[in-house]
Amino acid sequence: MNGGGPTIIGPLPAKTSLQVNGRQLDFVAEPATTLLEALREQCDVTGPKEVCDRAACGGCTVLLDERPVASCMMLALDATDRKITTVEGIGSVDAPDPLQMAMAEFDAMQCGFCTPGVVTAAKALLIQNPRPNLDEIRAALSGNLCRCGTYPNIFNAVLVASGQEPVEEPTDRGRSASGERA
């Protein structure tokens, strides 16, 4: 503290507090620590993933007062007075959010490493727009890369989580593909 002027923090590690998923988490870290590093390395909140570390992939997406941000691109210090929600705060295995249930039902994941970011970005969309159409879903998730290739299933999960019908694909025409049944 330097009476009267702005508070100076750092360069040495400083005590920091974050409001994460309804809990206050205190830790000591250098002011250069990003929100993602703080969550993963200081707070043991590992749902947000470090994939590209420069906001190109969406793997680290968290909600800041219900808006999605790339947690790798902001400092933890800039988030101290904000409400932070990670994928863990959206729902848990025992009490999942309908979106998370739909993600599982539609197999909207393979390796699952992008999934926390996808769920968080999709949740942000649904908060803003409770019944998004397919184009709006595509646009809202355009910052979330999935290498295994599960986008169509993600779209259906978001549609169903918002009370809409999944996109049907053209099928059957009266027979199975190879003319055989199991």
Next chain:
Amino acid sequence: MSQPPRDLRAINAGQSVADHATRLDGLEKATGAARYGRDQIKKDMLWVRLIRCPWGRASLDSLDRDAALATPGVVEVVVSGDAGEYHGDSIGYVVARNRRALERGLQALDATWTRLDCKTGILDDEKARAPMGDPSAETAKAIDDAAFTFEATYSTPVQTHSSLETHGLMIEPDGENSIVHASTQGTFVVADQIGRFLGKPRSKIIIDCEHVGGGFGSKFQIGKEGAAGGLAAKTSGEAVYSFCDREEEHLDTGNRPSLLCKVRLGHDADGTIRGARFETFGGTGVSRRGGGARVPSGRFEFGTLDSPNHQDIQFNAGGPRAMRAPGCPQGAFVEELLIDEIAHRCGLDPLALRRRLDDSERRQRMYDVAADLIGWENRADTGSQTGTMRTGYGIGTCHWGKGRAPAKIEVVVHPDGHLEVRTGTQDIGTGQRTAMAALVAARIGVPLANISVAIGNSMLPAGPASGGSVCTPSTAPAAMAAADLARERILAGVAEREKLDADRLTIDDGVIMEGGRKVIRWEDACRRLSEPVSVTGEFDGQASAHWGEGSSEGVQAARVEVDCETGQIFVRDVIAIQSCGLPLVRKTAESQIMGGVIQGTSYALFEEQVLDPGTGAVLNANFENYKILGSEDCPRIVPVLWRDDQTGVRALGEPPVVPTAAAIANAVFNAIGRPVRDLPLRPDRVLAALAEPMAERVVAAAPRNADLENRA
């Protein structure tokens, strides 16, 4: 799930062992509870980062090791080399107490390098620039005897695996043991490799890879990052975290190698190919091998062939590693576009020509379904369209084998009726854990809810790595054998107590029946057990009924729109028909096919590692400039599980990635009337193609659909 099952993709209904099963770890993944190797973070662990060469080729001039060691938090600096042969080549590593100290330590090293001349691609080698060699006398005669000759050159880029979880591992001491949390496709490969660096016998090493964030062929070996982590753990005796960052992931963890392919062939007016010479050059970076491409594939009749004529070309870049159907997508792109070019020259429908040149009976039937589902009848003649937006249709094909390796699966029957499936093999996202559970549940006759799976740990029964299309085909017979043993064991007890003939007992949805009569519930039968019963099923690696003979075939059809003002390609639909043998879990099987199509579409349109020809530096080792397909680019995909009469379990990870880029390239050719012979199909290449004359025809086009009418 609580909702009634939705019958999306009804074409695939009723074919799999578990039609409505969902991924067992789906909720864990969707809630962030799934913990990956990279999530194994401890406050007091050491961080490791390799010291890497910044240029294509360079010698180290100076490096301030003392300054790095004097940096607070830096505990070790190991320098073992003084030159780099490619951007990302390593000469040592730094170990520090935390991420910031590591970054400051690497900066304090202040490495200075002298940049040296380097080669950056296949065409830097004069062998690849030389004119085509003469075909053998026999092939030369076949080409000369044909009515027309055709020559073309095709190329494909370096594609990086781009796993979202980067390569690496976290090692923590646990008494005398070391627990290694690895991001790997091979639990037991890591177990065998890491001991040398850790300085520990295999018996003191436990590998954990319960969740793995993507593996497409590059995550078998522990890599330099794993070796450095092992050494640092040995030296320090502390927990060590050694993962690549995104840049390192693109520089030095393998790739699908680039390809240059030159073709000369002779064909007749009806599209019959009389003879052909293929020359292929694979770009292997600093590796001596691994650049092979499967072209021609053997799927089409090329007459008298002069092939293979393959050379691996070395230059100053990171070397290849196996990537999902190694050598095949690049080969299919060349071969399938070539077939379409011949068809166009002869005025033929390319599907009709394929039907003539392809002797696979299964693919012949797949062609019908693919044409039907994509709407092939709406396809305009190649080059016939005008205007800005032009639509194209294209076909690609594949064939595939599968591998086999010894595998064990343990099933533990608990006295409460719960079944635990135990397998050390990894689930890299293929759905391996769900497949094993579904198979055991169905084979015994109990609901899937009765099953849990322990997977991805070297203390569990051994199984194969996820590669070479080995894993599911080899573990499935073992799981079936274990399920049969568990079932027999419980039924024998019931038969003895109830004085019944065990052979007449069946289990249906958790109820043990004799004829139509209920005898006892599975749970109640198990309650008689005094302790859990463990049985182990084994697959010995030899062909058997459950492993299944035969081959996999695939046909994909794509519909694209091309914006002829901007050169941008929009892939609208992909029909992906794939031999699947006996599908275990329908949803995960469909996901694997869709994933293959999406990676193939990404390969067709976007992916390309770019090296600066002057310095050899990789210019796009990141996700901003190395573009992979995103949600806005994703086509509508119809995955079709094609079972036929195949009884064995077949692999679905690799084959669906093979035909996609080929089908898209053909659709683009159909739309714009000029072939784009280089991947990726970038807008500038489309515009350059459009500036060329329309592709040549040597035979007038047959009346539209004449061939289809003839066939009917």
